[in-house]
Amino acid sequence: MTDIISREIHLISRPTGMPTPANFALTQTHLEPLQDGQVLVRNLYMSVDPYMRGRMNDGKSYVPPFELGKPMSGGAVGEVVESHAPEFQPGDVVTSNYGWREYFIATPQELHRVSRDIQPLSVYLGALGLTGLTAWAGLYLVDVKAEDVIFISGAAGAVGNMAGQLAKLRGCRVIGAAGSPEKVKFLQEECGFDLAFNYKTGSILEQLNLAAPDGIDVYFDNVGGEMLEAALSALRVNGRIIACGGISGYNAQTPQPGPSNLFNITTKRLTMKGLIVSDWLGCRGEFEHVVGDYCRSGKLKNKETVVVGINNAVSTFLGLFEGKNIGKMVVKLE
Numbered sequence: 001m002t003d004i005i006s007r008e009i010h011l012i013s014r015p016t017g018m019p020t021p022a023n024f025a026l027t028q029t030h031l032e033p034l035q036d037g038q039v040l041v042r043n044l045y046m047s048v049d050p051y052m053r054g055r056m057n058d059g060k061s062y063v064p065p066f067e068l069g070k071p072m073s074g075g076a077v078g079e080v081v082e083s084h085a086p087e088f089q090p091g092d093v094v095t096s097n098y099g100w101r102e103y104f105i106a107t108p109q110e111l112h113r114v115s116r117d118i119q120p121l122s123v124y125l126g127a128l129g130l131t132g133l134t135a136w137a138g139l140y141l142v143d144v145k146a147e148d149v150i151f152i153s154g155a156a157g158a159v160g161n162m163a164g165q166l167a168k169l170r171g172c173r174v175i176g177a178a179g180s181p182e183k184v185k186f187l188q189e190e191c192g193f194d195l196a197f198n199y200k201t202g203s204i205l206e207q208l209n210l211a212a213p214d215g216i217d218v219y220f221d222n223v224g225g226e227m228l229e230a231a232l233s234a235l236r237v238n239g240r241i242i243a244c245g246g247i248s249g250y251n252a253q254t255p256q257p258g259p260s261n262l263f264n265i266t267t268k269r270l271t272m273k274g275l276i277v278s279d280w281l282g283c284r285g286e287f288e289h290v291v292g293d294y295c296r297s298g299k300l301k302n303k304e305t306v307v308v309g310i311n312n313a314v315s316t317f318l319g320l321f322e323g324k325n326i327g328k329m330v331v332k333l334e
């Protein structure tokens with residue numbers, strides 16, 4: 001193995017509120033020689049995701065916090081460069097949780113082999129990755145059926161646009177909320193949403209009521225806050241909520257008040273189910289098979305916003321909180 005220097009991003013201080021570039025450092029590390037049973041991988045793409053903001057805080061959560069002064073982790077797609085394990089050969093394409101770095105050494109158990117059939121390979125962070133699986137799992141969780149009217153917040157993002165496209169394939173009427181006219185156009189013209197609106201240009205509830213005068217059956221929540229409050233008002237009796245994310249509160253410095261109208265859960269007999277995608281990894285084979293076919297046949301679009309270079313990874317992550325992405329936000333490593 002030749003001498004390999006890898007650049008990687010460390011968290012060096014815990015942010016308060018919105019993170020800044022000063023919370024991170026780009027460092028270099030020398031990789032150790034490969035041992036028996038190990039695989040050397042060069043990352044081609046890495047993922048930036050809103051949930052990573054929670055891991056920058058200290059304290060217990062469903063995932064452990066990032067350690068200060070160590071490389072952060074996250075989804076990545078890479079190519080095997082060298083292998084001392086029989087399970088992998090140079091040239092194999094793998095996904096892993098070793099993002100935020102250019103190269104890494106792993107055991108076979110830490111790698112998931114994927115096919116080169118579908119390109120670009122960043123699809124394994126988006127439509128065929130964990131964000132796609134999140135959308136897929138969410139629809140299963142509350143048994144979304146044909147004829148359901150489903151409202152999706154954060155609709156033009158990675159999870160949101162996939163949830164909408166998959167719901168359309170199930171025969172639903174799909175309504176989305178997103179933060180710019182360009183995103184609204186993308187949802188209606190490229191993703192087949194029946195209707196989308198810009199939540200920044202008017203009352204969310206008024207726009208939702210206009211889009212669904214008879215109410216909604218399902219709410220796919222990526223945002224929380226005001227969006228959840230509007231959905232609680234618009235849901236019909238026996239409606240269902242997929243509690244996937246709450247990005248509107250991720251950078252809040254004080255606890256946010258809950259929706260003022262939670263009592264709708266009682267009066268309308270609503271069901272609200274939480275979702276953590278890692279619980280669904282056992283379904284990945286079926287998901288990759290079905291959604292892979294949708295991608296190959298053109299029934300489903302993998303939209304992404306690609307930024308090049310590990311030196312831009314932090315600003316790309318921060319861009320998620322400013323709505324800079326349409327579809328999945330990914331960093332291409334050079």
Ligand code: NDP
Nearest residue numbers: 050157158159178179222244245246247248275276277323
């Ligand atoms: P996105 O691709 O949707 O990117 C984030 C988007 O959120 C932005 O583009 C922006 O779009 C919107 N946004 C940012 N700040 C705010 C705000 N203050 N209020 C409203 N919208 C905002 O990210 P993902 O698709 O990866 O994630 C979507 C949600 O799903 C997140 O909450 C995430 O944490 C959650 N998630 C949960 C998982 C689970 O297992 N439960 C797994 C994966 C994701 P816009 O311009 O429209 O405002």
